[in-house]
Amino acid sequence: MKFSRLSISFILSVLFSSILFYACKKYKFNEITLTPELGIHLFKANISASELLNSRKDSAIYIYEDEDNLLHLSFEQVIDTITANDFFENFYQKDTLINDTIPLELFRDFYEVTIDLEAKVSFTEELDIYKIDSIRLDSCVLMLEMHTDSNFMDSVAIEIPSFFDKNGDHVKFEFSAAEYQAKKTVNLDNGTIYLEPSFYTNGLVPLKLHLKFSKKGDINVEYPNIRMFLYDLKINSFYGRFGNRKDTITESAPFIDSMQFIQNDSVFININQPEIYLYFKNGFNFPFDFQNLNIQAGSPRHKQNVEGLPQSIYVSAGSNGMLGYGEEKLSASTNIEEVIGSFPDSIYFYGETLMNPGNREKANSITNADSMFLGMKGDLPLNLKISEVIYQRKLDSVNMENILRDFIEAVKFNAEFKNNLPVNISAQLYFLNDDENIITQAFKSPLEIKSGDPENDQHFETELSNEFSGQILDEIRTSQPMIEVKFLTAEGDEKMAQFLSTQNIGFDFYVFGKTRFELSNE
Amino acid sequence: MKKWLTYSILFIYLVLGLKTNADAQDATLIFTELIPQNNLINPAVNYDSTIIVITPSAKFLIGNNTYGLKNSFSWNASREYKNWDLEYLTENARTENFANAVINYSIFYIERKLSHGFTSSFSLNHKSSFNFLFPEQLFDLTEGNANYETESIRNYAVNGLSFNGISYTEYSFGLSKILGSTFRAGMHLKLLNGQYLMRTKYFDASLYTPKNMEEATLAADIRYLQSSPVINNDPGNEYFFDVGNYPKQYYLFNNFLKNMGAAIDLGFVYSPNPKTEIQGAITDFGFITWNTNQADVTYNGSYTFKGFDLSPSDGSTEDFGENITAVADSIKSTFSPQIDDVSAFSTGVNTKFILGAKRKINSKYSLFGLLSMHNYPNYRNYNMTAGTIFNPVNNLAVSITTSYKNSHLGNLGAGMRYGTGKFQFFISTGNLEFLILKSSRSANLTFGVNFHIY
Numbered sequence: 001m002k003f004s005r006l007s008i009s010f011i012l013s014v015l016f017s018s019i020l021f022y023a024c025k026k027y028k029f030n031e032i033t034l035t036p037e038l039g040i041h042l043f044k045a046n047i048s049a050s051e052l053l054n055s056r057k058d059s060a061i062y063i064y065e066d067e068d069n070l071l072h073l074s075f076e077q078v079i080d081t082i083t084a085n086d087f088f089e090n091f092y093q094k095d096t097l098i099n100d101t102i103p104l105e106l107f108r109d110f111y112e113v114t115i116d117l118e119a120k121v122s123f124t125e126e127l128d129i130y131k132i133d134s135i136r137l138d139s140c141v142l143m144l145e146m147h148t149d150s151n152f153m154d155s156v157a158i159e160i161p162s163f164f165d166k167n168g169d170h171v172k173f174e175f176s177a178a179e180y181q182a183k184k185t186v187n188l189d190n191g192t193i194y195l196e197p198s199f200y201t202n203g204l205v206p207l208k209l210h211l212k213f214s215k216k217g218d219i220n221v222e223y224p225n226i227r228m229f230l231y232d233l234k235i236n237s238f239y240g241r242f243g244n245r246k247d248t249i250t251e252s253a254p255f256i257d258s259m260q261f262i263q264n265d266s267v268f269i270n271i272n273q274p275e276i277y278l279y280f281k282n283g284f285n286f287p288f289d290f291q292n293l294n295i296q297a298g299s300p301r302h303k304q305n306v307e308g309l310p311q312s313i314y315v316s317a318g319s320n321g322m323l324g325y326g327e328e329k330l331s332a333s334t335n336i337e338e339v340i341g342s343f344p345d346s347i348y349f350y351g352e353t354l355m356n357p358g359n360r361e362k363a364n365s366i367t368n369a370d371s372m373f374l375g376m377k378g379d380l381p382l383n384l385k386i387s388e389v390i391y392q393r394k395l396d397s398v399n400m401e402n403i404l405r406d407f408i409e410a411v412k413f414n415a416e417f418k419n420n421l422p423v424n425i426s427a428q429l430y431f432l433n434d435d436e437n438i439i440t441q442a443f444k445s446p447l448e449i450k451s452g453d454p455e456n457d458q459h460f461e462t463e464l465s466n467e468f469s470g471q472i473l474d475e476i477r478t479s480q481p482m483i484e485v486k487f488l489t490a491e492g493d494e495k496m497a498q499f500l501s502t503q504n505i506g507f508d509f510y511v512f513g514k515t516r517f518e519l520s521n522e
Numbered sequence: 523m524k525k526w527l528t529y530s531i532l533f534i535y536l537v538l539g540l541k542t543n544a545d546a547q548d549a550t551l552i553f554t555e556l557i558p559q560n561n562l563i564n565p566a567v568n569y570d571s572t573i574i575v576i577t578p579s580a581k582f583l584i585g586n587n588t589y590g591l592k593n594s595f596s597w598n599a600s601r602e603y604k605n606w607d608l609e610y611l612t613e614n615a616r617t618e619n620f621a622n623a624v625i626n627y628s629i630f631y632i633e634r635k636l637s638h639g640f641t642s643s644f645s646l647n648h649k650s651s652f653n654f655l656f657p658e659q660l661f662d663l664t665e666g667n668a669n670y671e672t673e674s675i676r677n678y679a680v681n682g683l684s685f686n687g688i689s690y691t692e693y694s695f696g697l698s699k700i701l702g703s704t705f706r707a708g709m710h711l712k713l714l715n716g717q718y719l720m721r722t723k724y725f726d727a728s729l730y731t732p733k734n735m736e737e738a739t740l741a742a743d744i745r746y747l748q749s750s751p752v753i754n755n756d757p758g759n760e761y762f763f764d765v766g767n768y769p770k771q772y773y774l775f776n777n778f779l780k781n782m783g784a785a786i787d788l789g790f791v792y793s794p795n796p797k798t799e800i801q802g803a804i805t806d807f808g809f810i811t812w813n814t815n816q817a818d819v820t821y822n823g824s825y826t827f828k829g830f831d832l833s834p835s836d837g838s839t840e841d842f843g844e845n846i847t848a849v850a851d852s853i854k855s856t857f858s859p860q861i862d863d864v865s866a867f868s869t870g871v872n873t874k875f876i877l878g879a880k881r882k883i884n885s886k887y888s889l890f891g892l893l894s895m896h897n898y899p900n901y902r903n904y905n906m907t908a909g910t911i912f913n914p915v916n917n918l919a920v921s922i923t924t925s926y927k928n929s930h931l932g933n934l935g936a937g938m939r940y941g942t943g944k945f946q947f948f949i950s951t952g953n954l955e956f957l958i959l960k961s962s963r964s965a966n967l968t969f970g971v972n973f974h975i976y
Contacts, residue, residue, distance in 0.1 A: 028605040035608070039668025039675055041735050041829035050833040180821060403844065410670070508829065510735050514670050 022259075034517040035090040035409075038508070040412070046506040049382075049421055049499045065501040066381075074376035080251040080349050081372045084238070089353075091135075091235055097123055098205065098230035100193040104148060105223055112214040120204040120230050131240045132195050132203075133363075137386040138234040140188040146175045148224040150339055153180040153216040158226070166190035193230075234382070237367035242286065243360035247353045251374075255297055255347040261393040266342040268387040272496050273359045275329060276336055276378035280315040282324030284370045288315045288354040290326075293351045297344035304342065307336025312358075315372070327377075349374060382499035386423075388488040394432070395481045404477045410469035413442075417460040420452035425505075431479035439467075439475050439500035449498070451489070469514070539575055549892040549907040550937030550950040551968065552801060553880045554919040558631040558972055559948070561643060563876060564789035564803040565696050566708035568633055568641050572976075575631045577645075579948075579970020586621035587929040589614060589762035590961035608664060618682075618917065620901045622653040628970070633696075641708075643696035649806075650689040650718075651872050654898040657682055667731045667738060676729045684900040685746075688871065691715045691811060692785070706791045714871065715779035718808040719749040719898060719930075721808035741824040742857055747780060747867060748819055749812035783810030785871055797882040807873045813866035823856035872898060878907075887914050903928065905953070917942050925952060928963045943972040 050063040050071055050232045058204065061075040064507075085092050100121035107113055144158060156175040163171040171186050195203045237320060267394060278295075296303040310328030318324040356364060419425065427449070429442035443462055452458035468476060491498035551559045552567075558577045560567045578707070584591070589611060596607035631645040660681045668762040669675050698708030723745040784807025792800040830845045843913040878892035888911040898905040909923030923935035937950030956962040 026603050028598075028601075028603050028959045032606040032608065033598075034664050034665025036664055037668050037670040039673070039735050040827070041737060043830040043832050044828070045832040047833060089923065442524055512670050512673055515666070 032519050033041075034515075034519060036515055036517075038105075038513045038515060040513070042509045042511045043506045044314050046504055048501065049503040052186045052421070052505065065484055069500040069502055071381060071382045071499045071501055073380040074378070075380075076375060078375040079255070079347055080247060080374040081371050082251075082353075082374065084366045086249060087245075087366065088235075088238060091233070091238075094124065095233065096229060096231040097233055098228055099124060100228050102207070102209070102226040102228070103223065103476040104211075107211065108152060108215075108219055108224060109214045110213060110215070113448050115214045116208070116210050119207045119209060119365065119506075120196070121207065123203045123205070131197070131242060131245070132228050132238050133241070134192055134194045136192050136239070137188055137190065138231065138236045138368075140191065140193075140231060140234065141185050141232045142171060142188055143183055143185040143229040143231070144173050145180060145183045145209075145225065145227040145229070146177075146179060147221065148180045149221040150177070150180050151217045152213055152215060152219050152221070152224065153177055154214055155210075156212070156226070158178065159208040160205065161208060162194040162206055163188065164192045164194075165321070172423055189235075192361070217284070224372040228517070231459045235368060237365055237471050239363065239365045241361055242364045243353040243356040243362055243367070244358065247350050247355070249349065249353055252346055252348045255344050261391050262343065263390040263392050264343075264388070267389050268384045268385075269341045271337050271380050272497075273332075273382045273384040274334075274337065274378060276327040276334065276380075277329050278310065278313060278326045279325065279327035279377060280313060280373050281373040281375070282315045282326070283318045284321055284324075284355075285317055285360075286359075286364045287317045287324060288326075289313075289354040289357040290315065290370070291352045291354060293349075295350075296348040297339045297346070298342065299345055299487045302350060304335075304339055306334065306339055307329075307331070308334060308336070317506060318370075323373075351432070383496045385489050385496055386487075388486055391483075391485045393483055395483060399477055399479050400481060401477050404473065407515045407517050408473070409514050410467055410473065410518050411511055412465050412467045413508070413509065414462045414465060415443075415447065416508045417447065417449050418452050419449045419458045419460065422451050422499060423489055424451050424488045425449040428484050429474050430482045430484065432482050433475065433479060436480075439471060439479050446484075446486075452503075526803040532575045541578070546810055548876060549878060549890060549909055549925075550921045550935065550952075551948075552876070552878060552892065552940045553799075553888065553911055554921055554937060554950075555938055556946065556972070558628070558645070559968070559970070561631065561696065561708075562628065562645065562647060562694075563709045563805065564708070564791065564801050565643075565787045566698050566706045566801070566803070568643055568696070568698055568708065568790040570635060570641055570700075572634045573632075573657045573974060574940050574976035576883075576973040576975055577628045577631050577970060579749075579927060579968070580623060580627040581968040583624040583964070583966035585903075585966065586619065586962035587963065588616045588619040590959070591956065591965055592829070592960035605939065608661070612661035612664065615661050618655065618901075619656055619658065620653060620903070621657045622651065622896075622898065622903065625650045625654075625805045630871050636888050639700040641696075641698045642699075643694075643710075645694045646691070647694060648689075648691045650687075651898075652687040653685075653898040653900065655682070655684045655898075656680075658929075663729065667729055675733055675735065677728075679726070679728040683725040683727075685720060686899045687718060687720045688716070688724055688810075689718040690781075690783070695920075695972075696787075697870075704793050708787075708789050708899070710785075710787035712785040712787065712808065714783035714785055714810050715777060715810060716749065716783060716812060716814075717777065719747070719810070719812055719869060720746060722746045737826050738827040739824060739826040742821050744821040746819050747812075747854045747864070747869070748818070749814055749816045761904070762952070764916070768826070778884075780814040781810055781812050782952050783868070783871070784808050796895075800878070801880075801881045802877040804873065809868045809870050811866050811868045816864055816866060818862045818864040820860045820862075821857050822860070825853050841968065843846060848878075870899075871969070872896065880911075885913070888913075907935070916931070921950070923952065927952070930963050933962070933964060946972040948972075 009495070011077055019162070050065070053496060060106065061073065061077075063071050063073055065071050067094060091097075103120050142160075142163065145155065146153075146156065153175070154177050156173075158173040160171040165171060165190060171188070171191075173184050173186070173289075175182060175184070191201045193205075196206060197203060197280045207228075278293070278332070280290065293311075295306040298304045306333035310330070313328045315326030316324035356362060426446045428446040431441070432472060433439050447460065447462055449460045450458045495520050532804055535577055546564050553575065554562055557567060558575050558616075559579060564959065591903065593610055595604035596610070598605050613800045626649045628648075629646045631643065633641060633643040635641050657680060658953065659678050660683060662676070663678045663680055665676065667678075669676060693713040693715070694710045696708060696710045698706060700706050725744045727740075727742040727744065729740050745921050785806050787803065787805040787807070789803030789805070790801065794800070821949070825882060827849065835902045874896050876892055876894045878890060880890035882888045890909055890911065892905075892907045894907070896905070896907045905921050905925055905927035907925035907927075909921050912920045912922075914920070916938060919934070919939045921937040923937070925933045925935060927933055932955070933953050935950070935952040936954045937948070939948045941947055947970075949967070951967050953962050953964045953966055
């Protein structure tokens with residue numbers, strides 16, 4: 001009986017537990033789905049005219065305001081760099097400067113001869129050593145190659161009085177009887193070679209030779225000689241009298257590379273009273289005169305002359321690490337705005353340089369570290385007219401999945417603008433798929449924001465956008481946004497648009513969203 | 523007449539002024555004469571003999587004053603289970619809503635009969651109670667600050683929300699005495715050992731968005747006291763919630779002579795004639811002094827979001843991920859709790875009050891009624907129960923009850939006690955309709971077995 005009561009109690013307990021377990025199994029108490037609807041001022045900005053224009057954080061281009069609050073774009077850009085290489089190009093391009101032979105056939109008929117004599121070898125024909133007195137070397141190798149016969153040669157000693165090693169000693173070679181077919185080299189690192197100008201050749205190197213020969217049998221070498229090579233040259237500096245030396249500089253360099261987001265082929269720009277200068281900064285220790293300047297801009301296929309260039313620019317000498325300087329202003333008739341408006345990707349510079357003009361006999365030096373910078377700088381008052389500019393930029397840094405999180409089920413938005421910039425703005429935000437095709441656009445129609453003036457803001461509020469939800473929202477999540485902005489100064493208005501420091505554009509972006517949060521503490 | 527006036531004043535005082543607790547299940551336990559369980563409710567009731575009873579029994583209760591428990595869940599077809607139906611909860615919220623849960627269990631009961639009509643007892647019990655009070659705006663908040671269809675703004679203030687929880691073990695020493703042939707009085711002196719406390723002092727939170735949506739301001743001013751290793755802060759003051767720490771304070775050997783308190787139960791049984799019995803009791807009238815992991819926690823801050831400022835002079839970046847993270851960090855920083863160590867503090871435990879009567883109709887049927895009140899720290903819950911007991915055979919008692927509780931009439935209860943002598947099984951619920959009605963606001967069950975080992 002006791003067992004029976006215990007069993008019944010046990011059975012009832014198990015039965016109750018089972019019912020309780022089954023009843024709870026289909027419930028999730030620790031989960032809840034929230035679907036709040038949100039209205040948020042998502043982002044805003046207030047951008048002054050100077051901030052808007054000075055988007056490049058580059059000290060070479062900056063905006064400043066004058067006493068009338070008119071903004072000026074000031075820029076300074078190096079177009080090209082001229083180095084010693086541009087003047088002594090053939091020295092730097094050639095690896096071997098001397099490759100010459102001293103013939104010894106003259107002595108093969110003597111039974112015995114001892115003689116001191118002087119000889120000269122010449123530099124290679126391509127070199128222009130006009131008025132170069134000496135060259136200081138960073139490194140160089142001088143090699144002599146003896147090509148005689150053991151039945152002929154006793155000894156040969158050669159001294160080159162114009163070549164000095166790093167210790168300032170003359171370069172000397174000695175060949176013994178056994179070295180009748182030998183090569184010997186001397187390292188001229190940090191040495192100096194002196195050049196002897198010659199009317200008929202590019203320059204000569206004098207040599208002193210002490211020869212001792214005696215015939216001991218048949219001589220097999222048909223043309224005994226000594227060959228001389230100067231190679232592996234790295235020049236540190238040139239010394240000479242370079243006054244009135246004239247060179248032609250032809251260079252090209254990338255010019256406007258920051259217009260990649262502009263869709264126009266060209267833009268008409270008319271700036272009121274631009275001041276643009278060409279300038280040189282001179283690291284050489286003597287002055288220059290630049291003449292017959294010609295600058296073109298564009299592409300290799302289509303170049304456009306920049307007009308209004310100065311006739312010549314005198315550039316003072318640099319000294320003690322201070323750069324010499326010279327500048328000249330482009331004339332008022334310059335077409336530089338038109339040239340820049342065509343967004344040339346390259347600039348081509350041609351000019352003649354006159355070194356140390358009018359000072360022919362003064363000793364000068366040029367080192368391989370010397371350079372000179374050709375640049376353009378200007379002050380552009382932002383008092384201008386501009387035709388329509390179409391700016392398109394994919395917003396690579398914007399990850400739409402970070403904005404349209406998974407919990408957002410639907411969104412619609414609008415934007416408000418306050419504008420007193422003197423330009424009309426039309427803007428749209430597109431969403432592109434992987435093939436860069438437009439999936440959809442953020443606003444039903446482009447935002448048309450009219451130009452204002454400092455006393456009269458132009459307010460513009462968009463309609464509420466289309467609702468984005470479901471599949472299109474999923475596509476936007478994985479899309480790449482692209483902004484397109486068109487702006488131009490007031491059309492048909494002859495008055496120039498003045499950008500003032502007091503102008504700005506502000507915008508506020510509001511979003512309404514349906515969200516869904518699956519909250520769980522699991 | 524004078525006596526009834528005194529009783530009435532006492533009744534009103536107890537109902538309105540004290541913290542009391544009881545429900546329809548208690549009525550069944552009391553009037554079906556389940557003595558160890560009844561003794562927990564009314565110390566005047568005992569075996570009047572020397573006895574040792576192992577009482578593996580438990581009481582589960584959840585209830586609220588607003589929602590049908592099953593209505594609160596809806597079928598989630600995609601996941602094939604039911605979870606919270608927020609739309610129902612929002613639409614049906616009252617101005618003030620409360621919910622409570624109780625988990626109590628008992629282990630054993632010892633009684634010794636003394637001379638001169640005295641009886642002493644000892645029992646070991648554990649009690650946990652959690653209650654939640656929230657205004658209807660809590661669910662409004664979940665709708666968000668805007669109406670998507672009308673593009674209009676909603677504003678909210680959630681004030682007066684509170685969450686309170688307490689868990690403790692009681693070592694109950696009882697003494698009762700027969701006072702004449704019709705009256706019996708009893709009391710428990712209880713030593714309490716607290717394990718967990720959370721006591722909300724105040725809660726004010728708001729979300730304000732002006733019509734022009736220029737900004738949205740989230741503000742909170744919340745304070746609560748706690749004694750728990752569950753909510754903690756590390757040396758870097760980073761707030762975290764670690765349930766795994768709970769056992770550190772749960773077991774006696776981790777908590778010896780800490781969080782100690784005391785309580786008293788008083789009760790009586792009055793039987794003016796063999797067919798009539800009147801019972802009344804106040805239980806758990808006491809306090810616990812919390813001196814373990816005690817802290818005063820405040821959240822006081824305001825955060826206004828005015829939109830990401832993309833102005834060049836501002837620090838925002840174009841990377842929205844970074845910006846959102848920065849805002850989240852700011853909100854987290856603004857609303858980080860300040861957890862201050864405080865000296866030991868005392869709180870009351872959840873006292874309950876009952877007053878009931880039973881009238882035997884014949885040898886098989888009895889009628890009974892019970893008034894009870896449970897006064898939680900943030901609200902009072904009044905219950906009234908009426909029922910009948912049917913004794914078809916000596917070993918079996920079956921009860922049917924109906925009650926008013928959780929501001930709701932029509933709670934249908936049932937209970938059963940089977941067995942006498944050394945074994946008893948019992949099961950009781952105050953809300954039998956819960957099994958079939960979605961609108962039932964409570965679910966509860968008391969069940970157990972009594973083994974008389976001496």
